[in-house]
Amino acid sequence: MKKIILLSVMSLLMSAANSAETDALWQRTLTQFKAANAWVAQDIRTQLEAQRKEQPAKIHYVQSSLSNWDKQSPVYSSVSTDSQWHALPEQKNNADALNKIISGLDKNKMELLEGKNVPKRLDNETLDGKNFAVFQLSEGEMGQKITVKMWVNPDTACLHKMETSLHITLYADADLTSTYAEPNKNGICLQNQMQGVIDIQIPFKKAKLNFRQSHGNWVGKPAS
Numbered sequence: 512m513k514k515i516i517l518l519s520v521m522s523l524l525m526s527a528a529n530s531a532e533t534d535a536l537w538q539r540t541l542t543q544f545k546a547a548n549a550w551v552a553q554d555i556r557t558q559l560e561a562q563r564k565e566q567p568a569k570i571h572y573v574q575s576s577l578s579n580w581d582k583q584s585p586v587y588s589s590v591s592t593d594s595q596w597h598a599l600p601e602q603k604n605n606a607d608a609l610n611k612i613i614s615g616l617d618k619n620k621m622e623l624l625e626g627k628n629v630p631k632r633l634d635n636e637t638l639d640g641k642n643f644a645v646f647q648l649s650e651g652e653m654g655q656k657i658t659v660k661m662w663v664n665p666d667t668a669c670l671h672k673m674e675t676s677l678h679i680t681l682y683a684d685a686d687l688t689s690t691y692a693e694p695n696k697n698g699i700c701l702q703n704q705m706q707g708v709i710d711i712q713i714p715f716k717k718a719k720l721n722f723r724q725s726h727g728n729w730v731g732k733p734a735s
Contacts, residue, residue, distance in 0.1 A: 536644055537630055539668035540661065546699050547670075547691075548621060551585045552726035553577040556596065559609060560721040572596060575610060583732045584614055609720060612709060616685065619657055620675060623650050638662060643671055654680045669693075669700035675707075684710040701729050 555575040562568040572592045579586040587610050591599045633645040643662040650657055655678065662672040670691045677685040687707035691700045706723040 536663065536665060536668060537632075537646060540646065540663050540670070541624055543668045543700065544624060544670065545621075546697075547701050548617070549732050550699070550701060550729045551577065551732060552702075553728040553730055554726070555587065555610065556725045557589075557609065558723045562719040562721075564717055574598065575607070577730070580733055583735055585610075585732075609709070609722060612683075612685075613687075613705070616675065616677060616687070619677065620659055623648060623657055623659060633660075636662065638671060641671070651678075667694060667698075667700070681712055681714070683712055695729075702726055 553576065557571070557573045557575065559571045559573060560568050561571065572594050573589045574592050574596060575587040575589040577585050578588040587607060589607050589610075593599060628648055628650055630646040630648045633647055635642055636645050637643070641664070644665045646661045646663065648659050648661075656676075657678075658676045660674045661670055663669070664671055670689075672691070673689045675685070675687045675689075677683070685707065687705060687709075689702050689705045692703040694700050704723070704725050707721075709720045709722075711718045711720070
């Protein structure tokens with residue numbers, strides 16, 4: 512009986528220790544993510560394959576530059592380029608629309624991470640020869656649900672990779688993967704690449720977007 516009680520107490524203590532460790536790392540991760548969320552890329556390069564009903568898929572190479580602000584949301588202007596990123600005279604709206612969608616998804620992710628839901632700590636994983644803590648967080652029901660999975664450096668609390676899955680019935684399904692650079696001089700890890708698929712399901716506006724993006728020349732958001 513004493514042995515059973517002892518094992519039970521040890522189990523509870525280990526569970527509490529793991530919970531405390533998870534909470535501490537998660538709070539550091541959230542602080543790091545908020546700090547990164549205060550910055551936006553001035554320059555975005557997008558390789559975008561757009562598929563619309565009964566139309567052949569088209570691949571666009573688009574250079575987007577930060578041109579203005581809508582409060583704290585960045586506004587980009589986009590120029591069509593060739594595959595070598597040489598500017599062409601035609602303007603493209605596809606990347607502008609994509610950037611707006613991604614900006615909206617960023618707000619959804621921020622609301623999810625700042626919400627009351629407790630993240631689930633998964634088993635650590637090794638990526639690129641390094642060990643990372645893994646968190647997963649979900650919110651919503653069948654008609655509207657968002658799930659975020661994050662690979663975090665336990666030493667710096669910096670994100671290494673993030674996968675986001677979003678489902679909104681009769682609106683869109685999205686699966687995105689972001690990767691992050693090493694800490695900059697301010698100790699913040701910023702997103703350097705993103706790729707994914709956005710399946711727009713709005714009646715009469717259905718489309719499927721496959722894209723890859725690279726981000727650079729980050730600047731701070733204006734004060735609210």
